[in-house]
Amino acid sequence: MRFDEVVLAIMKAVDGQRTVSSPYHLIKGKKSGQTIQDIGYFGLHPYFAVFPKLDKQDYLSSIERLEARGLLIPDENTVQLHRSAIELEIPPTPLNGWKYRGNESRFFARISLVVQTMSNFMQGHKRFDPVVTDETVQAWAKAYLNRIDFRSAAVQEAFSNQVETSLAAAKISETHKEILVERLSGFGVGGHTWDQLAMEHGVLPIDAKIAAVETLHAWLDMLESMEYPLLSEMLEGIIQQSALTESAKRTQNLSERGFSLQQIAELRQLKSSTIEDHFVEMAMNDPAFSSAPFMDDQLFASIHQISKEMKTMRLRDIKERLPEASYFQIRLALAMRGAGK
Structure with missing residues (x-):
């Protein structure tokens, strides 16, 4: 799913009943009464908080692209779609923003640091610059690594197998999975930037970002439904246990x-x-x-x-x-x- 399709999906649901800026607030996960009720009114649960750090200019650029394609009719007050936009089918997506509410980024930060640490230790390299600088994530990862005895070759192999098996089983395209995996860093290997991924896959940087979020949601869904012991602990605090704020x-x-x-x-x-x-x-x-x-x-x-x-x-x-x-x-x-x- 491209970012423009995310915006268009929301706009098709609220056509003529909300302002052009309303999708922006929903995508960022704004917890206002208006945004929360729109989720229920229009069935927009998948798209809530999928980009908590969405830059306003990236959103406005999407609006400009939709207008240039003749799908969105310029209107300062409300969302107005051209008939062609209403008839356009939006591809299915594994996005479940209401359930994860941006926490997938915390999960990815954890697994990124764990993968980097294991990769370096497997090569006997114990000093490296952590790919994640957030001290909370670092503390969590350190405690987790010690808890699973990550220096054990058997644990390292089991962890690698569980990551590969669970991600392979996730219901998302191989291209999506490649984008996410290419963000990971390891011994002698740095994760790709969004610009690098965009160039490699022929998409916009923001499309690469939405592909990564889709992959994480599909992966998390797989991890929650099946037993992967070494990965289950990484879900701590990630999945929203209550539908309410x-x-x-x-x-x-x-x-x-x-x-x-x-x-x-x-x-x-x-x-x-x-x-x-x-x-x-x-x-x-x-x-x-x-x-x-x-x-x-x-x-x-x-x-x-x-x-x-x-x-x-x-x-x-x-x-x-x-x-x-x-x-x-x-x-x-x-x-x-x-x-x-």
Whole structure:
């Protein structure tokens, strides 16, 4: 999947209902109420936080390319796609940004340092400049290496075999795998830069980056589903155990203890609107969530009916047709519909 296709996939989902900058915030993983609810409304879970460090200029360059191809109609206010873009099929992707939320980079940093260390020690070379300078990653890797007795030839062989076997089994193209592997460093071998990979594979640097993220997500999925003892420990803290953000989880805990929305806001010393965002997030992710404390069944049904009739999830449009509903109630109902309720 090319980066432009990631942008286009998001834009096809929100066509005419969000600003041109909304995909940028989603790709970076912005944890605003708007971004989180859009994930549920439009089914954009795969693309959340796939590039936490995305440069704004790289995003704007993608917009320019889409406009130049006639797929995106220039509009300062909302996303407007040409008919050809709507009809264009987006290739399938193993991306699962909502699950990993950028943590795949931490996994790759760990495995990069472990591979580099093992490679050097296997050649009797005990002094080298670590490819990862993050002290937290270095400390984690040091503890891990000592724990598995990495100096053992048997462990080194087993680790190498598990890396090769699991990556080979990952459901992604060989080209994708090559891009990721070529980023690794070892004894006498330096990992390729993004520019080098782009030139070698005939793509843009940002396309090489998205290929690496896709490969990591496919690989992590394989590691989670099958038994690779030496690699399992490397998943510590990588996979998101809850669908909720940390702050929303704290709100959920208080709600389950019987506190009202306003009481939670006071206890947590947060704005009511922030707690409302948390409830929308809960509605989006929890199949057992009930809207009963916030609206009656008739209002809930009316919001859904108007949204369906108008073919929109724009809050303002629904509010104009149903003034008795608050924006929060509309967001909550739409979030529950987005969750398949």
